[in-house]
Amino acid sequence: MMVSSGWMCEDGKVPMSARPQQKLASPPALERRPLDTNTLKNYLRQMVMVREFERLGEREFKNGLIRGYYHSYAGQEAVGVGFLNALDLNRDYVVDHYRDHGHMLLCGMDPKRIFAELFGRSDGVSKGKGGSMHMYSPENHFLGGDGIVGGGISVATGVGLALKQQRKQGLCVCFFGDGALDTGTFHESLNMASLWGVPTVYICINNKYSMGTSVERHSSLPRLVDRAQGYGISTEQVDGQDVWATTEAAERIFRKVRNEQVPYFVEALTYRYQGHGIHDKALNYRTLEEETAWHERDPLKLLTDYLVEEKIASRDQIEALRAEVVGELEAKVEAAKLGSEPQPEELFQDVTL
Numbered sequence: 380m381m382v383s384s385g386w387m388c389e390d391g392k393v394p395m396s397a398r399p400q401q402k403l404a405s406p407p408a409l410e411r412r413p414l415d416t417n418t419l420k421n422y423l424r425q426m427v428m429v430r431e432f433e434r435l436g437e438r439e440f441k442n443g444l445i446r447g448y449y450h451s452y453a454g455q456e457a458v459g460v461g462f463l464n465a466l467d468l469n470r471d472y473v474v475d476h477y478r479d480h481g482h483m484l485l486c487g488m489d490p491k492r493i494f495a496e497l498f499g500r501s502d503g504v505s506k507g508k509g510g511s512m513h514m515y516s517p518e519n520h521f522l523g524g525d526g527i528v529g530g531g532i533s534v535a536t537g538v539g540l541a542l543k544q545q546r547k548q549g550l551c552v553c554f555f556g557d558g559a560l561d562t563g564t565f566h567e568s569l570n571m572a573s574l575w576g577v578p579t580v581y582i583c584i585n586n587k588y589s590m591g592t593s594v595e596r597h598s599s600l601p602r603l604v605d606r607a608q609g610y611g612i613s614t615e616q617v618d619g620q621d622v623w624a625t626t627e628a629a630e631r632i633f634r635k636v637r638n639e640q641v642p643y644f645v646e647a648l649t650y651r652y653q654g655h656g657i658h659d660k661a662l663n664y665r666t667l668e669e670e671t672a673w674h675e676r677d678p679l680k681l682l683t684d685y686l687v688e689e690k691i692a693s694r695d696q697i698e699a700l701r702a703e704v705v706g707e708l709e710a711k712v713e714a715a716k717l718g719s720e721p722q723p724e725e726l727f728q729d730v731t732l
């Protein structure tokens with residue numbers, strides 16, 4: 380029998396809560412809103428781009444070209460595609476967490492410069508000094524990547540406040556994981572955002588795990604929206620596998636936030652296919668059954684099946700699209716490899732000490 384001693388069990392695991400385990404709520408069933416065929420095809424291309432980017436990144440990580448950590452966005456594509464396509468990046472801003480490659484691509488950043496940054500090259504997004512988690516592109520209104528869990532939440536609150544004070548009608552979108560709800564900055568920021576009517580949309584990507592710890596084990600309430608509601612702001616859960624649902628929610632929420640100058644909290648229910656990072660094989664904290672169930676509702680699969688069923692595209696055409704995207708990305712990888720590494724004398728340039 381397992382005996383609990385303090386915060387850790389004898390088997391070295393953190394004990395489950397004494398409360399009866401609640402099941403994660405299913406996302407509300409949303410009607411599929413018709414999206415025109417060009418939009419859907421474009422969304423599929425974007426999702427394929429993100430998925431294949433991560434596949435190539437993982438390969439280069441394993442080849443030793445990328446050092447440090449590699450956090451893959453594979454599986455979560457419909458969240459980024461739905462929410463980022465609904466933004467107006469002439470006036471809106473994005474603040475991100477460290478699982479950021481997909482979001483950067485969807486903000487229009489050049490994959491070559493992202494790969495170059497991952498390879499530590501001078502022509503990378505952060506001149507080769509930021510790496511995977513610390514890319515920043517003001518021209519794309521992408522204000523980082525952050526390796527500190529919850530680190531972007533206060534930044535996004537400040538960006539929203541600045542936009543409001545300058546009467547710019549812009550809004551700020553902030554992405555973070557379920558683990559970030561356990562940080563103090565989340566609670567301080569939501570309190571202020573609510574008090575001051577800050578037009579920031581807080582998008583919690585609930586992929587069920589904070590490293591190897593499941594939501595049931597790290598969150599006092601398994602429905603994360605319930606934790607945000609205490610600040611008196613509007614909240615909702617969104618099916619993060621379904622690009623129709625994320626698109627519908629994004630357009631409606633952004634309209635409200637822009638018009639009413641209020642914050643909003645979204646819990647996007649999704650799943651990361653890889654472990655926390657590529658180094659983590661996720662063998663001992665989740666089951667094959669669970670992984671299989673989420674793969675059955677893969678965001679690319681849902682969209683592909685729809686396009687085929689509705690005879691908008693054939694499977695051969697979709698495979699040709701995938702091959703074309705892979706060809707483009709491989710060329711970007713090769714181009715990124717050609718860059719040089721930063722010189723030692725640049726070490727202290729562009730960094731805050």
Ligand SMILES: Cc1ncc(C[n+]2csc(CCOP(=O)(O)OP(=O)(O)O)c2C)c(N)n1
Binds near residue numbers: 478
């Ligand atoms: C303030 C802080 N505490 C702890 C860590 C170590 N850490 C890195 S990632 C992570 C898990 C975060 O999980 P989640 O927010 O759910 O994001 P996901 O990886 O699932 O996208 C932790 C605890 C950190 N980087 N920063």
Ligand SMILES: [Mg+2]
Binds near residue numbers: 556557558587
């Ligand atoms: Mg998580």
